[in-house]
Amino acid sequence: MVGIGAPVTLLRLCRVDDVADDTPLRVEAEGTVYAVAKAGGDIFVLADQCTHGPGKLSEGTVLGGELECPFHQGRFDLYTGRATYPPCTETVRTWTATVKAGEIFIDPDEPARTA
């Protein structure tokens, strides 16, 4: 049997209360920088680095279900990481957020989605 019973080690990022509505939070954990966002009561975790250039998504703005990069105002879908507004064209890496007892975790080894 393949893939059954493999232990998953979750990585703690921050508390849910640390993330303001519509303002992403920069979280560095185990050498990787993440942008953690809250929108519509849901939590989203994306790579902090914009796929278009030097913009940091944790310094961007949540607009509905999208995260706008502060550098050239390109946008990404929070649910899929798919680029939704130019000049962004490449999907940004996302992880599924798991909330336990008010803390946000991810599986850093979760396979990347292909949007």
Ligand code: FES
């Ligand atoms: S660096 Fe993010 S839109 Fe250009």
